[in-house]
Amino acid sequence: MNSNLIGKISLGCTVGLSAVLCSMLFFGEARVGAGLSAVRFGRTASRTAVNAARFGRGTNKVGTKVPVPPPTRSGGDPLWLPNTVRPAWLDGSLPGDRGFDPLGLSKPAEYLQFDVDQLDQNQAVNKAGQIVGKFAGGIDQVNVENRLSPYSDIFGLRRFRECELIHGRWAMLATLGAIVAELSTGVPWDQAGKVELDGARYLNFNLPFTVSQLTLLEVLLVGGAEIYRNTETDLDKRLYPGGAFDPLGLTSKSEEQTQRLREAEIKHGRLAMVAAFGCGVQAFTTGDGLIENLSFLN
Numbered sequence: 208m209n210s211n212l213i214g215k216i217s218l219g220c221t222v223g224l225s226a227v228l229c230s231m232l233f234f235g236e237a238r239v240g241a242g243l244s245a246v247r248f249g250r251t252a253s254r255t256a257v258n259a260a261r262f263g264r265g266t267n268k269v270g271t272k273v274p275v276p277p278p279t280r281s282g283g284d285p286l287w288l289p290n291t292v293r294p295a296w297l298d299g300s301l302p303g304d305r306g307f308d309p310l311g312l313s314k315p316a317e318y319l320q321f322d323v324d325q326l327d328q329n330q331a332v333n334k335a336g337q338i339v340g341k342f343a344g345g346i347d348q349v350n351v352e353n354r355l356s357p358y359s360d361i362f363g364l365r366r367f368r369e370c371e372l373i374h375g376r377w378a379m380l381a382t383l384g385a386i387v388a389e390l391s392t393g394v395p396w397d398q399a400g401k402v403e404l405d406g407a408r409y410l411n412f413n414l415p416f417t418v419s420q421l422t423l424l425e426v427l428l429v430g431g432a433e434i435y436r437n438t439e440t441d442l443d444k445r446l447y448p449g450g451a452f453d454p455l456g457l458t459s460k461s462e463e464q465t466q467r468l469r470e471a472e473i474k475h476g477r478l479a480m481v482a483a484f485g486c487g488v489q490a491f492t493t494g495d496g497l498i499e500n501l502s503f504l505n
Contacts, residue, residue: 301368302466303473313364318342349440357437365442372446375476378483385486386497395496396486 286293286306293299293306296314308314322336349357358366385396394402407414407421416424439445447469449458458465489500 296364301364302469303477312362313367315364316360316362349442349445357440369446372473372476375473375480378479379476382479382482382486389496389498395490395499397490397496 284293284299284306288307291306294308294311294314297304297306297308299306318341319338320340320342322339324336325333327333349359360366388394388399389396392408402408403418403421407416407418414421436445436448439448447458453459457468486497490496493500
């Protein structure tokens, strides 16, 4: 198949999916799937109350308050797919939680303790050890001594949310940066590395650094910032530090506005990750930049 055709198909799929996600941004609070009954929403509310009680009346295991979102204006529970059932471990307390976990990756792990198997060679049959106890590990706990991997387990709802949010923020910066850089310099984002080999430039301005020096500087700055970020043990402040990162004080006006801004951020981050993936597929299949891929629309 022609690579240009593959690129156009990829671009069409990306645009179509982006349109769907944009409609979700605008109508995310609307009733999706009218067949969802109020009884199902009551069950979700019950699960939310049970989880809140289990984590200490609205707080998680380290004492951070977990906000429970109010019901939507239509009285329903917005889910990622109409007429589906929300998993019990996704109670809707996280911003942008639509009950999407088809593989059950964020399901809380439960460890079983077995008795020792019988090893009597004089018996015809040796019975296997039976379950003697259960243990629910605290997978969302943070260890301040391990700054590179602070979570006690790689599979945890809070860790997945942290990874999703950080990747979404990087994707938003990368997608916008690729478009702005290509519009301002005319160099496609996937060809920028070749241009940098001839001399470091930024927005057509020469920089007194080599590519090796810039790479080392980036590793030191980004790596140092990441290590510093991992010193925070508060699960909420790890994601939303505030302070200098909120110079306009938008999240300090009301709890409702804070939740709305956090949900908007995670939605835009998800859309940006899809867009960044689409940009990579287009560049790989067509060899053209973002603006050139849109030339067929003229």
